[in-house]
Amino acid sequence: MSKSNSKTKIKKLDKKIKISQKCNSNLYKNGKYIDQLINIADSIDFDEEGKLVMDCLKELKELENNNKQALLENDNNTLYPHLNDKYFNKKIFKKREFNETKMEKQPNVKDIEAITNSLCQDQEFELAPHQMFVRNFLSFQTPYNGLLLFHGVGTGKTCSAISVSEEMREYNKQMNITKEILIVASPNVQTNFKLQLFNEKKLREVNGLWNIKSCTGNKFLKEINPMNMKGLPKTDVIKQINRIIKQNYKFLGYTEFSNYISKIIDKYSTKGKKNEKKALRNEFSNRLIIIDEVHNLRITDKVKDVKKSTENLKKVVVYANNLKLLLLSATPMYDNAREIVWILNILNLNDNRFPIEENEIFDSNNNILTEDGKGKELLVQKSTGYISYIRGENVFTFPYRIYPNDMGEKGSLEYMMKNKWEYPSKQANDITISGVEGINYLDLMTIPICDYQSKVYNFNIQYLKDKKKGFIKDEDKNSGIPYVLLDGLVQILNFSYPHKKFNEDNPGKKYDIVKRLYGIDGLKRNMFYTKETMFRSFAYKSDTIKNYGRLFDYDNLGKYSNKIEFIMKKIINKKGELQSKGKILIYSRYIHGCIIPLALALEEVGFTRYGGNSLFKEKPKTKYTKHNHKLRYIMITGDSVLSPNKLEEINAFNSPDNKDGEEIKVIIVSKAASEGLDFQCIRQVHIVDPWYNIYRIEQIIGRAVRNQSHCLLPFIERNVEIYLHATLLKDTNIESIDFYLYRLAEKKVKSIAAVSKILKENAIDCFLNSVQSDMSKDKLKKKVDQILSSKEYNKIKFVLGHKDNTPVCDFNKCEIKCENNKKINSVNEETYNxxxxxxxxxxxxxxxxxxxxxxxxxxxxxxxxxxxxxxxxxxxxxxxxxxxxxxxxxxxxxxxxxxxxxxxxxxxxxxxxxxxxxxxxxxxxxxxHLIDNKWKQLDFILPEKIKEEKISSNKKIHNILIMLRNNLNDMKNRKWLSKEEKKNFSKIAAWTIYLLKEFNDIDVDKFYRYAMYTIFEQLSGEDKLLLLKHLWSDDYIEENEEERYAKFYFKKFIKNNIIGIVMKGKIKYYILENNNWNKLPSNKDNLTKDMYKNDKNKNKNIGILEIGKNKGIDYRIKNTEKENERAGAICGTGDYQKADMVVNNNKLFRIFDQETNSRYMGMDKYYMEKSSIKKIYGNKYDDKLSIKHENKTKSVKLSLKHLCVEHQLLLTHFQEENFLDKRWIYFYVELIANK
The missing domain is CATH 1.10.10 (Arc Repressor Mutant, subunit A)
Structure with a gap:
C-alpha cells in the first residue's frame, strides 16, 4: 500500500484528519496486530496483511503529527479544541460552559472549626464544580468520547460518573436508543453506585410531594411525576424508579464484562472476522461504558485472564462507533508506571488515533525516557484531552492523618532517621543495599523483634538459603526476592507459634517443621477448632497449655508476636483500663496467621464478638475485669464462616451510637474490606503486615479516612492515628522482610509519581482546578489543636494542609504547574447555549x-x-x-x-x-396573612401524677432480666412438653426454631431474637421503660444475649431519639437526652406526628401482636381484604385451625424460599392427610418431633400452636428484612398508633 494511494483515502474536515474506513478496517481486522505498534525492528518478517497494518499505523502517526503542526501554525478558534491542539487545556478553560465550573477559592482557614462544622451539616446535595465539568465535557454537545477520572479518594467519582450517565440516558430517550448504560465494577462498588443513583431510604415526603438528596437530585421523581401530583404511594415511587434504572443500566463485574464480550465474539467466531466486527459494532455503538477502578481489569491471579479482558476491551473500542468511555481510578497506575500506556491506548483507539508502545515512553527501569524529552512529549501528546485530575482528602472535610512522628513516637522511622539512625546495609538474602535505596518517605512504626520470634525468623531464613533457589542472588544480578518465598517470613513476623521439635538454642536443620511455626499449620498444632463452624470451637491443646501456657494471654503475647503485643497495649492495659479512645481498625492479609490470633488475644482480655458467638469454646477466665465498659469486636473477611453477617455488623459498627466504640471497639479486616466499604469515626488504623504495593495499603487506610467520616466527633478529635508496623531485627545491619517490602513499595511508587505529575499538569481541568494547590501546608500556614486516640499522647499541634512526598500528593511535590500556560484573558461564548x-x-x-x-x-x-x-x-x-x-x-x-x-x-x-x-x-x-378560621376546640394536656414504685428500680430490673434469661433458656433447650407447658410460648418456640433450622437454613440468632420480641411485648409499659433506661444508663456495663436482643427490639421503635411506649392503652413518648430517657415535653409533640403510622402496602394477611385479657400476648391474623374483620382472629381459633395454618405457612415459605434462593423454591413445605402432617418438602414425616426424655423416647406433636408461632416468626422476619416492600406484622405500639 503506497503512500500516494493511501492519501486518496484521507478526508480533511476542519483540520481534523481521519483515516478512511478501509484503512481503519485493515488496521484492526486481525486481533494479533492490535498491539504491534509503530517502532518495530525492520528485521521482523510480516505477512502481507501485517505490512498493511504497519503502513496504516505509520500513516496514522504521520497524519496525527501533521495535524498537530497545522494547528500550531493556524491558531484559529474552532467550535471546540482538537485533541492535537497544544493549547487544548487552556482553550477548554476559556469556554464559558467549562469556565463556569472552575473550582471555587478555598475559604479562609482562620476559623477552621466553624468551616468544617458547617460542611458537616446535612446540606442540600449539589454537584461539585468538578462533577459539573465532567458532565459538560462528555455531553453530546461536545465531540469528546473518552475520559479518565484520576480523582482522589472522597471526591465523588461515583457522582461524577452518574452525572454523565444520566445525561446519556436523557439523550438515549430523545434519540429512541434502548441500549443500557454499562457499569463495570466490583460487587461492593456496584451496590454503592446503585445507592448513589437511588436510595429509597433517603426519600422524604414534604407537603405531599416526594423529595430526595442524591446525585440525581429529583430527576427520577420529576420523570415519574411530571405534574407534581400529591400523595403518590411510596411503594409506587420506588417501584417506578427501580424500573427506570433496570431498563437503562446494566451492572457487570470485571470478569462478567470480559465474558459478556467473549460471548458476542464466540457466537460469530465460526462466521469470520467480518461478522464478529459487525456484532461488536451493533452491541457497543452509541453506548456509554463506565469502568470503576479501571486498573482492576488488569489485576488478576491469572495472566491469561488479564490478556483476555484487555484484548476484549480493545476490540470493543476499535470496532464500535460513537462509543463514550468513562474510566475511573484514584490509582490508574496501580502496580507500575507502564500501566498508563494501556489506558491511554484504549482512549486513543476509541477516537481512531494511533496507539503507542511502552518502550516509546519508558526505559527498562520504568523511568521516563529523557533523550530529547521524547518520552514526556509523547506522554503529553497522547494524554491531552483524556485526563481529569482532582486531589483527594479535602482538609475541611477529611479527618487528619497522624503518623508516629507527628505524635512523638520514638519508634517512628522518620524520628529515628532524624536522630542519625542508619538504614540496614543488607537485604535478607545478603545483597548489599545502596545508600540511596532506603525508605525515605514512609513513616513506619518500628517494633523490635522478640527473642523467640527472632530465632524462628532466622531459622526460616536459613531454610530459604539452603533449600530455595532464587533466594540467594549474585550482587551483579537482579537482587529482588521472589514474593512466593517471602510469605512465611511475613507471617512469622506477625505471630510465631511454638513447636516442641524446635530447639531455640540449636535449631539445626529440621526443615520439615518450618511451616508449622506460623500460619494455619502453626494454629492447628496448638489449638483445637472446628473448621466448618469456627465459633465456640477454639480450645488450647493440653500439650500447649502444659509447655507454653495460654499463647494469646496478654502476658504471653510478647514471646510470640511483637506486633500484636504492641496493638493490644494500644487498646487495653494489664489492669483492664482502656488505653485509647474511639474505634480501632486492624488489617492483615492472613486469617490464620494474624486475624484469628488477634481475635483470640482480644477474647483473652474480655472482648466478645458482637452479634454472635466468640471463638473460644469456653470464655477465658480473664483477670482483666476492672473495666466498666463493653468490649466487643467484629471481623470483616472473605471467609463466610468467620464473617456471616457482614452487613449487619458494619451497620452496627458505623451506627451513631457507636461513634466512640461504646458498642464495638475493634474491627479486624482482611483484603475483602479493601474496596467499596466505608467505616465511620475510626481513630486508629493498624496495618499489621506490609505489601509491595503502597496503593493496596492506601485502599485500607482509605476505608477509615473518608469524606465527612468523622463529623459525629468534635473537631478536636477528627483525626486518625496510622501505624504501618515494621519489625526491627536484632542484627541491625540486616533489613527485615517488612522493611524490604515497604522499600520495594516506595521504589515502585516513585516511578509512578513521575508519570502522575505529568498527567496532573496536563489534565484538561488543570487551569480550572488550580486552587487545589492552595491546600498545601505551605499555603495554609495553620496549626490546629488535636486530641489523639492514644492516651499517652493526648493533645498535639497539628500542621494543617497537604504535605510533599505523602500519599495524597502521590509521594511527589504537591504544587501543580499546568502545561502550556499560555495567557488567555477573555471567555469564549461561541458554544454556550x-x-x-x-x-x-x-x-x-x-x-x-x-x-x-x-x-x-x-x-x-x-x-x-x-x-x-x-x-x-x-x-x-x-x-x-x-x-x-x-x-x-x-x-x-x-x-x-x-x-x-x-x-x-x-x-x-x-x-x-x-x-x-x-x-x-x-x-x-x-x-x-392566613384566612380567618374558627377553631372548634382547644386541647390542654395536664401533667399526670406519677405514683411511687413500691419495689426499688434495681430489684425490679433484676427480676425482669431473670425472667428474660429464663425465657431465652427455654427457647434454646428443647424438651418434652407437659400439658401445661404446651401453652408456653418460649417452650413452643424452641421446637419451632429447631424445625426452621433443620429444613430452612435460617439464621438461628435472628429467630431467637424475633421470638424474644414477643417476650418484650408482654412486658407492661412501666417495665419496658425500666428496661429501656437500664440499657441506656451510664453505668450499664456488660450486655448478655437477652439484653442485646432487647436493644434490637427498642431500636425498632426509636426515631430521632424518641420512643413511644404503650401505657394503659395510650402511647406515651420519651426522648433520649444525655443517655437519659425523659418524658417528651409537650412543646415537642409535633415530633411524634405519624411516628408509627404505616398503613400502606399491607399484605393480605397480616400478623398482629396485641395484649390479651390475661395480660399475655394474643397473636392475631387479619385478612385486610375483609371490611368486616376489624381485629382479626386469634391464631388457633375460628378460621385458623391446623389445616388453615398449613395453607398459610406454605404460602409464606414459598415467599421465603424465593427471597432466599432456597433449594426448595416452588415446593410446599407441608403435606397433610386428614389432621396430620405426613411430609415436609416431600420427605416422609410422622407429625412428631422426638427427643429422649428420662431414658425413654418421647415425642412432641407438631401442633397448631407450633404452626402459629412459626407464622408469627416468619412474618417478623419478612418485616425485618423488608420482603417485597410490604407491611407484614404490627407490634402493639404500631397497632395503637394505626387504630
Missing part, C-alpha cells in the same frame, strides 16, 4: 423555594443576591429559573404557613401568591 443554562435550574429553583419560605416579596436585585449567597450562579441561569417558575403551572412555592402558591412578577419585584387567592389584584397584606 441553553443546554448548559438549564443544567443548574433545579438547584436554583430549590434555592428560590427556600427563600420564599422566609419572605413573601423580593426585589430582583435582592433575590439574585440571596440565590448567589451560597454559590455564585450565573445571573442568566437565575433569571432562566425565575422565568420557568412563573410560566410552568406545575411549579409551586410553599410559604412559612405551608400554604401552596405560585410565583408572580411585577416589574422588578417577585412575590408569593397563595393558590386560595386567585385574584391578581390581591393586596400583599392578604398574601401574608
Amino acid at each position: 441553553n443546554y448548559y443554562m438549564v443544567l443548574n435550574v433545579d438547584k436554583i429553583i430549590q434555592r428560590i423555594r427556600l427563600l420564599f419560605k422566609d419572605e413573601y416579596i423580593y426585589s430582583k436585585k435582592e433575590l439574585i443576591k440571596r440565590v448567589q449567597h451560597i454559590k455564585n450562579y450565573p445571573r442568566e441561569q437565575i433569571l432562566f429559573a425565575l422565568d420557568q417558575l412563573i410560566k410552568d403551572k406545575n411549579e409551586y412555592l410553599v410559604d412559612m404557613f405551608n400554604r401552596i402558591g405560585t410565583l408572580k412578577n411585577i416589574d422588578d419585584y417577585y412575590f408569593f401568591q397563595p393558590l386560595e387567592l386567585n385574584d391578581e389584584n390581591t393586596q400583599m397584606y392578604d398574601n401574608k
Whole structure:
C-alpha cells in the first residue's frame, strides 16, 4: 500500500484528519496486530496483511503529527479544541460552559472549626464544580468520547460518573436508543453506585410531594411525576424508579464484562472476522461504558485472564462507533508506571488515533525516557484531552492523618532517621543495599523483634538459603526476592507459634517443621477448632497449655508476636483500663496467621464478638475485669464462616451510637474490606503486615479516612492515628522482610509519581482546578489543636494542609504547574447555549423555594443576591429559573404557613401568591396573612401524677432480666412438653426454631431474637421503660444475649431519639437526652406526628401482636381484604385451625424460599392427610418431633400452636428484612398508633 494511494483515502474536515474506513478496517481486522505498534525492528518478517497494518499505523502517526503542526501554525478558534491542539487545556478553560465550573477559592482557614462544622451539616446535595465539568465535557454537545477520572479518594467519582450517565440516558430517550448504560465494577462498588443513583431510604415526603438528596437530585421523581401530583404511594415511587434504572443500566463485574464480550465474539467466531466486527459494532455503538477502578481489569491471579479482558476491551473500542468511555481510578497506575500506556491506548483507539508502545515512553527501569524529552512529549501528546485530575482528602472535610512522628513516637522511622539512625546495609538474602535505596518517605512504626520470634525468623531464613533457589542472588544480578518465598517470613513476623521439635538454642536443620511455626499449620498444632463452624470451637491443646501456657494471654503475647503485643497495649492495659479512645481498625492479609490470633488475644482480655458467638469454646477466665465498659469486636473477611453477617455488623459498627466504640471497639479486616466499604469515626488504623504495593495499603487506610467520616466527633478529635508496623531485627545491619517490602513499595511508587505529575499538569481541568494547590501546608500556614486516640499522647499541634512526598500528593511535590500556560484573558461564548443554562435550574429553583419560605416579596436585585449567597450562579441561569417558575403551572412555592402558591412578577419585584387567592389584584397584606378560621376546640394536656414504685428500680430490673434469661433458656433447650407447658410460648418456640433450622437454613440468632420480641411485648409499659433506661444508663456495663436482643427490639421503635411506649392503652413518648430517657415535653409533640403510622402496602394477611385479657400476648391474623374483620382472629381459633395454618405457612415459605434462593423454591413445605402432617418438602414425616426424655423416647406433636408461632416468626422476619416492600406484622405500639 503506497503512500500516494493511501492519501486518496484521507478526508480533511476542519483540520481534523481521519483515516478512511478501509484503512481503519485493515488496521484492526486481525486481533494479533492490535498491539504491534509503530517502532518495530525492520528485521521482523510480516505477512502481507501485517505490512498493511504497519503502513496504516505509520500513516496514522504521520497524519496525527501533521495535524498537530497545522494547528500550531493556524491558531484559529474552532467550535471546540482538537485533541492535537497544544493549547487544548487552556482553550477548554476559556469556554464559558467549562469556565463556569472552575473550582471555587478555598475559604479562609482562620476559623477552621466553624468551616468544617458547617460542611458537616446535612446540606442540600449539589454537584461539585468538578462533577459539573465532567458532565459538560462528555455531553453530546461536545465531540469528546473518552475520559479518565484520576480523582482522589472522597471526591465523588461515583457522582461524577452518574452525572454523565444520566445525561446519556436523557439523550438515549430523545434519540429512541434502548441500549443500557454499562457499569463495570466490583460487587461492593456496584451496590454503592446503585445507592448513589437511588436510595429509597433517603426519600422524604414534604407537603405531599416526594423529595430526595442524591446525585440525581429529583430527576427520577420529576420523570415519574411530571405534574407534581400529591400523595403518590411510596411503594409506587420506588417501584417506578427501580424500573427506570433496570431498563437503562446494566451492572457487570470485571470478569462478567470480559465474558459478556467473549460471548458476542464466540457466537460469530465460526462466521469470520467480518461478522464478529459487525456484532461488536451493533452491541457497543452509541453506548456509554463506565469502568470503576479501571486498573482492576488488569489485576488478576491469572495472566491469561488479564490478556483476555484487555484484548476484549480493545476490540470493543476499535470496532464500535460513537462509543463514550468513562474510566475511573484514584490509582490508574496501580502496580507500575507502564500501566498508563494501556489506558491511554484504549482512549486513543476509541477516537481512531494511533496507539503507542511502552518502550516509546519508558526505559527498562520504568523511568521516563529523557533523550530529547521524547518520552514526556509523547506522554503529553497522547494524554491531552483524556485526563481529569482532582486531589483527594479535602482538609475541611477529611479527618487528619497522624503518623508516629507527628505524635512523638520514638519508634517512628522518620524520628529515628532524624536522630542519625542508619538504614540496614543488607537485604535478607545478603545483597548489599545502596545508600540511596532506603525508605525515605514512609513513616513506619518500628517494633523490635522478640527473642523467640527472632530465632524462628532466622531459622526460616536459613531454610530459604539452603533449600530455595532464587533466594540467594549474585550482587551483579537482579537482587529482588521472589514474593512466593517471602510469605512465611511475613507471617512469622506477625505471630510465631511454638513447636516442641524446635530447639531455640540449636535449631539445626529440621526443615520439615518450618511451616508449622506460623500460619494455619502453626494454629492447628496448638489449638483445637472446628473448621466448618469456627465459633465456640477454639480450645488450647493440653500439650500447649502444659509447655507454653495460654499463647494469646496478654502476658504471653510478647514471646510470640511483637506486633500484636504492641496493638493490644494500644487498646487495653494489664489492669483492664482502656488505653485509647474511639474505634480501632486492624488489617492483615492472613486469617490464620494474624486475624484469628488477634481475635483470640482480644477474647483473652474480655472482648466478645458482637452479634454472635466468640471463638473460644469456653470464655477465658480473664483477670482483666476492672473495666466498666463493653468490649466487643467484629471481623470483616472473605471467609463466610468467620464473617456471616457482614452487613449487619458494619451497620452496627458505623451506627451513631457507636461513634466512640461504646458498642464495638475493634474491627479486624482482611483484603475483602479493601474496596467499596466505608467505616465511620475510626481513630486508629493498624496495618499489621506490609505489601509491595503502597496503593493496596492506601485502599485500607482509605476505608477509615473518608469524606465527612468523622463529623459525629468534635473537631478536636477528627483525626486518625496510622501505624504501618515494621519489625526491627536484632542484627541491625540486616533489613527485615517488612522493611524490604515497604522499600520495594516506595521504589515502585516513585516511578509512578513521575508519570502522575505529568498527567496532573496536563489534565484538561488543570487551569480550572488550580486552587487545589492552595491546600498545601505551605499555603495554609495553620496549626490546629488535636486530641489523639492514644492516651499517652493526648493533645498535639497539628500542621494543617497537604504535605510533599505523602500519599495524597502521590509521594511527589504537591504544587501543580499546568502545561502550556499560555495567557488567555477573555471567555469564549461561541458554544454556550441553553443546554448548559438549564443544567443548574433545579438547584436554583430549590434555592428560590427556600427563600420564599422566609419572605413573601423580593426585589430582583435582592433575590439574585440571596440565590448567589451560597454559590455564585450565573445571573442568566437565575433569571432562566425565575422565568420557568412563573410560566410552568406545575411549579409551586410553599410559604412559612405551608400554604401552596405560585410565583408572580411585577416589574422588578417577585412575590408569593397563595393558590386560595386567585385574584391578581390581591393586596400583599392578604398574601401574608392566613384566612380567618374558627377553631372548634382547644386541647390542654395536664401533667399526670406519677405514683411511687413500691419495689426499688434495681430489684425490679433484676427480676425482669431473670425472667428474660429464663425465657431465652427455654427457647434454646428443647424438651418434652407437659400439658401445661404446651401453652408456653418460649417452650413452643424452641421446637419451632429447631424445625426452621433443620429444613430452612435460617439464621438461628435472628429467630431467637424475633421470638424474644414477643417476650418484650408482654412486658407492661412501666417495665419496658425500666428496661429501656437500664440499657441506656451510664453505668450499664456488660450486655448478655437477652439484653442485646432487647436493644434490637427498642431500636425498632426509636426515631430521632424518641420512643413511644404503650401505657394503659395510650402511647406515651420519651426522648433520649444525655443517655437519659425523659418524658417528651409537650412543646415537642409535633415530633411524634405519624411516628408509627404505616398503613400502606399491607399484605393480605397480616400478623398482629396485641395484649390479651390475661395480660399475655394474643397473636392475631387479619385478612385486610375483609371490611368486616376489624381485629382479626386469634391464631388457633375460628378460621385458623391446623389445616388453615398449613395453607398459610406454605404460602409464606414459598415467599421465603424465593427471597432466599432456597433449594426448595416452588415446593410446599407441608403435606397433610386428614389432621396430620405426613411430609415436609416431600420427605416422609410422622407429625412428631422426638427427643429422649428420662431414658425413654418421647415425642412432641407438631401442633397448631407450633404452626402459629412459626407464622408469627416468619412474618417478623419478612418485616425485618423488608420482603417485597410490604407491611407484614404490627407490634402493639404500631397497632395503637394505626387504630
